[in-house]
Each structure stands twice: as C-alpha cells, then as structure tokens.
Amino acid sequence: MDKKDLLRKLPKIDEFLKESVVVEDLKNTSRTLITNSIRTSIDYYRKNILNDSIKDFNKEDILNLYKSILINSKGTNFKKVINGTGVVIHTNLGRSILSNEAIENVTKVSENYSNLEYDLKLGKRGSRYSHIEELITKITGGEAAMVVNNNAAAVMLALNTLCEDKEAIVSRGQLVEIGGSFRVPDVMKFSRASLIEVGTTNRTHLYDYENNINENTGVLLKVHTSNFKIMGFTEDVQLEELVELGEKHKIPVMEDIGSGTLVDFSKYGFTYEPTVQSSLRKGTDVVTFSGDKMLGGPQAGIIxxxxxxxxxxxxxxLTRALRIDKMTLAALEGTLKSYIEEEEAIKKIPTLNMILTDKEIHKKRAQRLKRRLKNHVDDFTFKVEGDYSMVGGGSMxxxxxxxxxxxxxxxxxSPEKIEKxxxxSENPIVVRVSNNEVILDLRTLFDKDFDIIVKEFEKLLK
Known part of the structure; x- marks a missing residue:
C-alpha cells in the first residue's frame, strides 16, 4: 500500500469519537482531553507514514495508541517510584520516606483549617515555630530552635545573623560541595559573611583558627564532612577545642552537621557520626542540620x-523568605514525636528502619519475592544473593x-533493556545493573510493591 492510500486510510477525529471505547471514555473524561489524545495518535501515524516508518496499520493500532496517550495525559509527572537500588536516602528519588505518623499529621492539617499562626490559649496571633520548638529542644537539649526550608537556608540565615559583614573562620578541608553543585563557600557569600579559610585540605590546627581571630571575627565555623572522608595524614580541630577558643575570645561557635543525625549509629555497629545532641553538649552555640536525610522527615533546615x-x-x-509551610511543619512534628523514645523512632521512621533492619529479615523477603517472580514470569532466571546497600544522601x-x-x-x-x-513502565521501578544482571535490593523495597514488581516483569517480553 503506497503512502497516499495509507494517509487516506487514517480516520477523521469525528469518526473516531463514535468508537465504542471512546464513547465509554467520554462518560468520565473531558472531551478536550480525549480529542487531543485522538489527534496526537493520528498525527503520530501520519508522520511515520510520511517518513516510511509505517507500511501498514489497522484501526485497532490507532485505538491502542490513543488509549495509551490518554492514560499518560490523565496521569501526573510527579509519580510514585519503586526503589530497588538499595540506596536508602536516594536524593534523586525524593530522599527520606515519611512515617505514617508524619503523613497522618500532614493529612489532618492540610484538609482542615489549623492553628498555624494562631495561639488558641490567648486567642491571638501566634508563631508557627512554637508547634515544634519545644519538641526539638527536648530531643536535642538545645535552648531554642527554629526551622527553615532546607539546610543550606539554615546555614545562610545563621551566618547572616551572626556574621553579616564580618569574618567566618573555617577549615579549608571543610569547604564541601553538596548535591547539585551547591558549595559551602557560595552559601557563605550569599549570607554576606567573609570567608576566612585556615589550615590545609588535610591538616588544620587550633592555632590556625587563633592566629586569624581579630576584632572583625563573627563566628568560628565547623562543617561536618558527611559526604566524604579524608584518610591518612590528617589533623582536625576537635569541637571541644573550638568551643574553648570561642569562649576565650567571646566568639560564637557554629557547627553545620548536615545530615541531621539524632541517633548514635555506633551503638548499632556503624562508624560513629556526630549527633546534634553531642554537638550541643560540647557547648556549640548554634547547630544546623537537615530534616530529610538521617532524621527521616520532610525537607527542612533545622537550627x-x-x-x-x-x-x-x-x-x-530573611526568615520570612525561608520559612516552611504548614504541611512541612506537620510532617516534621509527626517525625520528631517518634524521637522522644529512640526505639519508637527506629521502628516507625522508614529511613532508620531500613538502615538498621537485620539482613536476615531481607533474606526471607528476597526469597519470597523470588518465588513469586519464578511462579509468574517465564524465560527468566531469578536468584537470591548477599550484597550491600548504601545509606545515601551524602551520609555515611x-x-x-x-x-x-x-x-x-x-x-x-538485555539487562539494559530490562532496566529501561x-x-x-506504568509503575516505574528503578534498579541496579551489574555483571549482566538486574538487581533488586530488598532493603529499599516494600512488601506492598511485590505485586507491582511481578506484574511489570510479566510485561517485559510481551
């Protein structure tokens, strides 16, 4: 069949609208959306007929494409993704998953009016920070607290307040870059603090700080290098020493912990990571950290x-420009309440639970998933093996x-085609590929997703 015949064979939009499947769709979908989906489907065939990619087709082919286009247009760009990578705090996949308590709090507050900035006891305007300040100070041991929209904002606000038009002294080895090419020196520049780098990349001594203190010094800054480690011939100033130096010269000491660790992971067999509580106990004047990394809550910067x-x-x-909304506030409150008892936090907060769950639990889950895949998916080989997960999010x-x-x-x-x-797929699943095999890590998979995983594997060879 030549091009002219194929083009004449393409249906008109009005004819298409009379098809039974389209008539059914019109009962619960807008006519505009359906018409646009039909037009897109017909245009696809017209274009590919003209460039010789399509040699023949039937009405069912166009109907199937129309249906697929309609489903996609009714969906959202912001989708649920199944994380099979084994990276717990996956920055590209939304970082930490909220606990049920946090989600319930968000739902309750977002579907109703709330006392966001209203003091119910006094019957007048209140502060949004009051809802969580007591929780944060109770958990961390700090005197006061506030929250902004992310940790970079927390660092910028703190430095702008303590150190505007003054100097901030920081070790050269702590001038880190975080995700998306955001760098600590750039954040400091926007805070209008002058950066004074001391020491070298691998070795900084207390005298490096002291020798650079002058009448214009605004803060002594320590940045926890949570997303990399310097090994070998190294020297770093301990926080206690920096605090003592700050007290001697009446200069505040600020520590950016970054990941927001409230649990001492060394108790569970991990390398020690400084906690917010330990930093405050050592006398640090201001500590900043993230809400959506190791803390396991929503994106936020906590001071x-x-x-x-x-x-x-x-x-x-700057506080007004950097403040969080009611839903973030509700999610953070729901998350922090679990930290009143550490055991509750580990049990209820998905990020902590994923990191600390025993591998043998995941072995049983892997065997269960393998059996289901083997029973439903033909022409595939499935096996269970030991491997390693990562914390992610620039932590540990x-x-x-x-x-x-x-x-x-x-x-x-091929494994590359499977991954793609x-x-x-309709239910996106992100996996790892290694040694010509597709890998699904059970540490970051939920049991509720097993049916979806089996369903999508069944479609792979169709």
Missing part, C-alpha cells in the same frame, strides 16, 4: 542552640550495609 542567637535569627528579615559515605538482593537474567532481553523498560 538549634543558644536562645540569644536563635531569637535574633527569628527576627531576621564509607558505610556498606549487608543486605540480600534478587538478581534477574534472561537470554531474550522497568524505569519507563
């Missing part, structure tokens, strides 16, 4: 420390967490 400094930050004009970069994975292989489709098809 905690001496009341005199935090109160100044609350009055800073040297830690490898023992886990179990399901590995999949087929002679009929799973990623682009």
């Amino acid at each position: 905690v420390g001496k009341k005199s400094y935090v109160d100044k930050m609350k009055k800073n004009q 970069p040297t830690e490898r967490i023992e886990t179990y994975v399901v590995k999949a292989f087929s002679d009929k489709i 098809k799973l990623r682009l």
Whole structure:
C-alpha cells in the first residue's frame, strides 16, 4: 500500500469519537482531553507514514495508541517510584520516606483549617515555630530552635545573623560541595559573611583558627564532612577545642552537621557520626542540620542552640523568605514525636528502619519475592544473593550495609533493556545493573510493591 492510500486510510477525529471505547471514555473524561489524545495518535501515524516508518496499520493500532496517550495525559509527572537500588536516602528519588505518623499529621492539617499562626490559649496571633520548638529542644537539649526550608537556608540565615559583614573562620578541608553543585563557600557569600579559610585540605590546627581571630571575627565555623572522608595524614580541630577558643575570645561557635543525625549509629555497629545532641553538649552555640536525610522527615533546615542567637535569627528579615509551610511543619512534628523514645523512632521512621533492619529479615523477603517472580514470569532466571546497600544522601559515605538482593537474567532481553523498560513502565521501578544482571535490593523495597514488581516483569517480553 503506497503512502497516499495509507494517509487516506487514517480516520477523521469525528469518526473516531463514535468508537465504542471512546464513547465509554467520554462518560468520565473531558472531551478536550480525549480529542487531543485522538489527534496526537493520528498525527503520530501520519508522520511515520510520511517518513516510511509505517507500511501498514489497522484501526485497532490507532485505538491502542490513543488509549495509551490518554492514560499518560490523565496521569501526573510527579509519580510514585519503586526503589530497588538499595540506596536508602536516594536524593534523586525524593530522599527520606515519611512515617505514617508524619503523613497522618500532614493529612489532618492540610484538609482542615489549623492553628498555624494562631495561639488558641490567648486567642491571638501566634508563631508557627512554637508547634515544634519545644519538641526539638527536648530531643536535642538545645535552648531554642527554629526551622527553615532546607539546610543550606539554615546555614545562610545563621551566618547572616551572626556574621553579616564580618569574618567566618573555617577549615579549608571543610569547604564541601553538596548535591547539585551547591558549595559551602557560595552559601557563605550569599549570607554576606567573609570567608576566612585556615589550615590545609588535610591538616588544620587550633592555632590556625587563633592566629586569624581579630576584632572583625563573627563566628568560628565547623562543617561536618558527611559526604566524604579524608584518610591518612590528617589533623582536625576537635569541637571541644573550638568551643574553648570561642569562649576565650567571646566568639560564637557554629557547627553545620548536615545530615541531621539524632541517633548514635555506633551503638548499632556503624562508624560513629556526630549527633546534634553531642554537638550541643560540647557547648556549640548554634547547630544546623537537615530534616530529610538521617532524621527521616520532610525537607527542612533545622537550627538549634543558644536562645540569644536563635531569637535574633527569628527576627531576621530573611526568615520570612525561608520559612516552611504548614504541611512541612506537620510532617516534621509527626517525625520528631517518634524521637522522644529512640526505639519508637527506629521502628516507625522508614529511613532508620531500613538502615538498621537485620539482613536476615531481607533474606526471607528476597526469597519470597523470588518465588513469586519464578511462579509468574517465564524465560527468566531469578536468584537470591548477599550484597550491600548504601545509606545515601551524602551520609555515611564509607558505610556498606549487608543486605540480600534478587538478581534477574534472561537470554531474550538485555539487562539494559530490562532496566529501561522497568524505569519507563506504568509503575516505574528503578534498579541496579551489574555483571549482566538486574538487581533488586530488598532493603529499599516494600512488601506492598511485590505485586507491582511481578506484574511489570510479566510485561517485559510481551
């Protein structure tokens, strides 16, 4: 059939609208959306007929394409993704998953009016920070606290308040870059603090700080290098020493912990990571950290420390531009309440639970997933093996967490094509590919997703 005949064979939109499947769709979908989906489908065939990519077709082919286009247009760009990578705090996949308590709090507050900035006891305007300040100070031991929209904002606000047009002294080895090419020196520049780098990349001594203190020094800054480690011939100034130096010269000491660790992971066999509580116990004046990394809550930047400094930050004009909304506030409150008892936090907060769950639990889950895949998916080989997960999110970069994975292989489709098809499926699944095998890490998979995983694997060879 030549091009002209094929083009004449294409249906008109009005004819298409009379098809039974389209008539059914019109009962619960807008006519505009359906018409646009029909037009897109017909245009696709017209274009590919003209460039010789389509040699023949039937009405069912166009109907199937129309249906697929309609489903996609009714969906959202922001989708649920199944994380089979084994990276717990996966920055590209939304970082930490909220606990049920946090989600319930968000739902309750977002579907109703709330006392966001209203003091119910006094019957007048209140502060949004009051809802969580007591919780944060109770958990961390700080005198006062406030929250902004992310940790970079927390660092910027704190430095602007403590150190505007003054100097901030920081070790050269702590000038880190975080995700998306955001760098600590750039954040400091926007805060209008002058950066004074001391020491070298691998070795900084107390005298490096002291020799650079002058009448214009505003803060002594320590940045926890949570996303990398310097090994070998190194020297770093301990926080206690820096605090003592700050007290001697009456200069505030600020620590950016970054990942927001509230649990001492060394008790559970991990390398020690400084906690917010330990930093405050050592006398740090201001500590900043993230809400959506190791803390396991929503994206937020938390500032905690001496009341005199935090109160100044609350009055800073930048605070309004950097403040969090009611849903973030509700999610953070729901998350923090679990931290009143550490056991409850580990049990209820998905990020902590994933990191600390025993590998043997995941072995049993992997075996269960393998059986289901084997029973429903033909022409694939599935096996369970030990492997390693990662914390992710720039946290604990040297830690490898023992886990179990399901590995999949087929002679009929390459692992790269499997990865792509799973990623682009109706229910996107992100996996790892290694040694010519597709890998699903059980540490970051939920049991509720097993049915979806089996369903998408069944479609791979169709």
